[in-house]
Amino acid sequence: DAGVIQSPRHEVTEMGQEVTLRCKPISGHNSLFWYRQTMMRGLELLIYFNNNVPIDDSGMPEDRFSAKMPNASFSTLKIQPSEPRDSAVYFCASRVTGGGYTFGSGTRLTVV
Amino acid sequence: AQRVTQPEKLLSVFKGAPVELKCNYSYSGSPELFWYVQYSRQRLQLLLRHISRESIKGFTADLNKGETSFHLKKPFAQEEDSAMYYCALNSGGSNYKLTFGKGTLLTVNP
Numbered sequence: 001d002a003g004v005i006q007s008p009r010h011e012v013t014e015m016g017q018e019v020t021l022r023c024k025p026i027s028g029h030n031s032l033f034w035y036r037q038t039m040m041r042g043l044e045l046l047i048y049f050n051n052n053v054p055i056d057d058s059g060m061p062e063d064r065f066s067a068k069m070p071n072a073s074f075s076t077l078k079i080q081p082s083e084p085r086d087s088a089v090y091f092c093a094s095r096v097t098g099g100g101y102t103f104g105s106g107t108r109l110t111v112v
Numbered sequence: 113a114q115r116v117t118q119p120e121k122l123l124s125v126f127k128g129a130p131v132e133l134k135c136n137y138s139y140s141g142s143p144e145l146f147w148y149v150q151y152s153r154q155r156l157q158l159l160l161r162h163i164s165r166e167s168i169k170g171f172t173a174d175l176n177k178g179e180t181s182f183h184l185k186k187p188f189a190q191e192e193d194s195a196m197y198y199c200a201l202n203s204g205g206s207n208y209k210l211t212f213g214k215g216t217l218l219t220v221n222p
Contacts, residue, residue, distance in 0.1 A: 035212075042215050043198060043215070045209060045210070095208065100161065101210060103156040104155060106155065
């Protein structure tokens with residue numbers, strides 16, 4: 001099992017550009033979570049899905065952020081347009097009902 | 113509202129010394145609490161969950177509902193314990209949504 005796979009590992013982009021982060025959950029896991037990690041705010045839950053359906057997106061900071069889960073094996077987090085304050089590490093995690101979270105390695109985003 | 117507080121951003125101890133990382137929570141329901149560890153630039157890994165009452169890598173944590181605390185303890189710290197530690201609360205009930213504290217960076221000095 002390769003675990004939760006995130007891509008890219010690092011992303012550097014210019015302010016105003018669109019950024020798409022990708023996540024492949026563990027096969028069979030039915031919940032998927034997107035978190036943002038910063039020094040100032042720690043780990044913040046942005047959005048989570050159960051069975052591909054968004055359950056709670058109250059953590060999404062602004063309309064510039066959007067997330068999709070078109071099928072059980074893929075999710076994207078998009079920022080358009082990106083801003084320097086979006087610079088952070090974005091983690092994806094998945095779980096199966098009754099189990100714990102498994103985190104991906106994260107995407108380190110730098111917006112210049 | 114649910115909240116997890118880790119009052120110490122940084123904690124430094126010497127090898128062999130006892131260590132305690134503090135965690136307090138606020139939650140109206142029956143709490144389910146966890147400790148996660150993140151070694152340098154790696155993914156978060158589950159260290160402990162209170163319902164299993166286990167000891168991992170010598171760490172233990174006891175849920176104290178009266179004090180709304182879930183402090184992480186280890187009697188003799190090792191250098192390889194140096195990492196970021198996050199306390200987390202399942203604040204989503206059956207939807208299982210984890211709310212994390214801001215983390216404590218533990219440094220174990222030789």
